[in-house]
Amino acid sequence: MRWLAIILCLMTGGVASAQTTSLRTLDTDYSAASWKAVGRIDFGRGAFCSGTLIAPDLVLTAAHCLYQPGSNRLWPTDAIRFRAGLRDGEAVATRSAKGAAAHAKFDPIGPLSVYNVAHDVALIQLSEPISTFDVPPFYIHNDRIAPGPVSVVSYGRDRANAQTRQKQCQMLAQLGDAMVFDCDVTFGSSGSPVFSHLNGRGRIMAVISGMMDVEGQKRSVGMALPDRVTEVKRQLRLQVAPLTAKVRRITVGNGQRNNTGAKFVRP
Template sequence: MRAFALILALLAAPWAQAQTSQLRTLDTDYSAASWKAVGRIDFDGRAFCSGTLIARDLVLTAAHCLYKPGTNTLWPADTIRFSAGFRDGRAVATRRAADAAAHSKFDAVAALTATNASYDVGLIRLSEPISTFDVPPFYVHDGRVTPGPVSVVSYGRGRATTQSRQKECQMLGRSSDTMVFDCDVTFGSSGAPVFTHRNGRGQIMSVMSGMVEVDGQKRSIGMVLPERVTEVKRQMRMQVAPPVAQVRRITVGGGKRSNTGAKFVRP
């Protein structure tokens, strides 16, 4: 209950409200050109999430996307496919996953608390790298995070075949490693990158984890990234996986837990 109280306190905080723009479909080559590194992640043709290329062979998404909905079972890595810049049935580049890892402290079947959301980070290692000339990756933001304008590029239910971008929404508040936004996301938007544009080209400051509804208003939740991404990278580098209780990891032909779509919670 304390986690929900924290979220409610963040939502009630007196942050100055800037202008939040409408979600817009990136339906032309020109509008989509800068966002090719954001793609759709498909799981065995039965579910999808949003994700972003952060290196030639590494995709950042939400940890819960790697688990089959409502279960403790990960999608086998060879059923995961990333399509960079996916739009109207085409992608700039498509790759299968070689392996993937969800943060070891994330619990896919637990409630969406502030603490659990702060660990909702996953990485997918691609079977073959994608040329940075074709798809320039985005950097993970490693600077100060403060309330203010951000942008989000995502897929979602009802707009699964084309990227959509909200040019400006607001980071409303932060407590520890959890942030609250007023960005327009829905099922399938899980794993979508939240960009800060304070240092030129956008950098990923958070990943969409889920949603809460308070007094009829929808709010989205994400986490502070740099340390979490480093921790999951460390898991992926391990040569011998420790017991499941310590590290959750999937490899080609393996299996162990997933979840897709943003989560709704009613405090």
């Protein structure tokens, strides 16, 4: 089923849209202090995604980020670098990767379907742990998910050198294990954490898989995480290598590939 048809069926007009706030650049030590675990993942030269530390040596991001754009090759592990809290060229901590795994059920050449978005989850294991004193990791949201306010911290095209935060956007609909948001993301925001704020410090309820244009309105999509993260952790431990398949990541829409990893769709 097409995303457009699903969204138009499930979205109600004006779902809390007036409460959605604008992006704010975290350009001071004070504003960025709580979000140091969100960083930029650099792949080779020029490509990047967003990612979040969820353990001293584990970074959560989107599965499609691990595939090189415009080819059927995966990024070699030694080409992956995580820079926690990157701002104006300075990171709180920088680590290379020693391992990475995308969810085994994610299809890099498949459509932007509910099933594929629901499995667009990956973990990167860092070469050395990052001190939790310096960078406290975020936890995964394990409670019930309901439409309503969330927030996003991300990097992206034209804002690649500092985090931006949307203090409040909306989860509009849940489609199985996939979710639709009105959060303001762009190329490079793939893998960005979507936070719930029900119990004090934010918990990650989804990561951004891609974005699409629905009748002139930008919508982002992500997935429910607890089961997917557990499954990818198991892959990483067992050194299962879904990344060895000869596959390529698609960019849906105008057919142009973008080296920052996000997908953009115009139904």
